[in-house]
Amino acid sequence: MDVLARYEPLMDDPAAFRAACERPLPQAVRVNTLKTTVERARAALDAEGIDYEPVDWHDTLFRIPTDKPGNTWPYFHGWLYGQEEVSAVPALVCDPEPGDRVLDPCAAPGSKTTHLAALMEDTGLLVANDSNLGRISALRSNTERCGITNVAVTKSDARNFSLKPFDGEKFDRALVDVPCSCEGTIRKNPDALDEWTLDHVEGVSGVQKGILGRAIEVTRDGGTVVYSTCTFAPEENEAVLDHALENYDVELVDYDLPLDHAPGVTEWDGTEYDSSMTRAKRIYPQHNDTGGFFCAKLEVAE
Template sequence: MDLPKDFITKYQRLLGPDAPAFFASFDESSEGGYRVNPSRPEMPALTAAPAVPYAKFGYYGPVSGRSLAHQSGAVYSQEPSAMFVGATAAPQRGERVLDLCAAPGGKTTHLASYLEGTGLLVTNEINRKRVSVLAENVERFGVKNALILNDAPEQLSPVFPDFFDKVLVDAPCSGEGMFRKDPGAMDYWSLDYVQECAERQHQILTEALKMVKPGGQLIYSTCTFAPEEDEQTMAWVLDNYPDFHLVPIEKTAGVIDAIPEWADGNPELKKAARLFPHLMKGEGHFVAKLERDAGESRQPRGKAKLGTPLTADQRHLWADFAQDVLGTTDFTDLVTVKDQLFAVPANLPDLKRCHVFRPGLHLGTFKKNRFEPAYALALASDPRTTAHTLTIDDQQWRKWVHGDTFSLASAPTKGWYLLTCQEQPVGFGKVVGNTVKNFFPKGLRFMVYDD
């Protein structure tokens, strides 16, 4: 790989005798990986692969974006070193968690796996185009407890003061750790760009730290090797925010201590972690865990109003569908946005200053005298507990994701069914006679080709 000259000079100086092995790693192939979704029935072919030793739910290997496992949300493709970030955060059930720079959603879905549908997951992306991708991945993974926002950090910090148990800042960075996977990242790299990124990271952290509750934690990560964005940024936090301290991170499988000498020499910096491609299977990352001292918390203002209460007719339509098809009416905090029904997280502060991209789990659409369930609800449903399910085979699934209707050998009772293939939820279909009407979203349809 033709690395930038300034990059080579810099890391020859920093790495010394380790530099040749480091540079040689850029000419090796990237290591693929994926995480399985713990809310889904296990797919043995996925869990038979070698496990990523430091990442719960993680495995080495490729995943096709046109596979059943991917479409149903049973798996999320993620580079192995990136899994170390979510594994370091490892939120507990019931916690309030913020993923501040979240698109495309790999770390958000990893956090969701730990929360298991409990607590609150606020996932935010400042870029309008990228937040759409984030929402699509959150939906595909079947996350029930997420609020998706489209805001800058300085817009969020006044809304959520001292609010979160865990805040994840996977900061925009110079991307040096992705050169091997994405050589195009070298096109905009320069020494000046590294410094610009470090300054932007300071601005983001200034706001992010305000949202960590006393006793809570902030997990900071980058996919760059640059000390300016890694150890030096953490040294800046320790110097300027005395109520935060670094927490040791468990390191295994080639993950090493951060390097204090690349900053101000503070030995506390060793508690952070570095992932180098010549030392482990994966690309490059830096991860640190900051914890805030115990103390008094500020209270957020007001209470969120995320939509309109349901009318009596809407409540009846939803209750009939939920009882007959889902077999449950467990969703409680329900609102409508125009004709769309959402289950929204409880106990949120006033969000009128926020750009809410998606207020919660999309349940469906109210139409004239009927309710049409959403694709998001299908992927958030557990076939093992859903009342109306219909098993389809691989050929029928291929027709389904292509947007085609298909016929059944025998006609079940007319109505809505959660379609499943290999025990995975793939969408809601409506059975009329021997035909299953296709409601797979038009923008997601694709053709499946034989290998």
């Protein structure tokens, strides 16, 4: 099946969408401000003779030509974290404050966890949960390399996450970056769609609804829940949000995003979604020469 053709009706320029998906993805790194400053990181890269290009929409992000940033000493010492450029969006949208209680229910290997910790200035409580022991090992390694001390790493199915170890106290914010069909990673993983099936998309959508629902339940009244994926499928994006709006006392809120993007869709394959879905953001590969991404911001009613 030509999976990309499935989404061409959503595009203003289907040819540009397809062409972008076929190009290799530029490598990016984020400066870990818990260990260094942007200026020192730039000086370190200059001293090592490593070319880089600052990303215009956020000063902590650089595009870097090497596909192995881990071979550089600034990376080894935790000054840099390698991640897709659009992967930095959800933590910025979550916008935690120092001292907050924040949940990252699907945290491994840690790109968003480490970003949240930096935004929190390594204060408050950051719970980084995952269900896979192997991925938790990578999560722990990355948090240690980045010098994070406010993190508690837990292992559980995010659909059944328990507040008991945390005295039952709810979180101020949650960043729900769920497992997905990863269609938006095709530029990094050209074989990402080789085993794509609609059954898998629909199956993982059910898991996503459970994870998002539990995150809402453990977030305090007035708190923020950010939902994100790296897929184009409305079944995993708008349909999951629509389920949350129908079953929980939450609302989708708009937010500023300094990247080119499209709004969330309100209809797909004969199914209509809540009109507020346009407040979600769809980032397609042709918009900013990045991977594909989806991000929405929910507020829990007070």
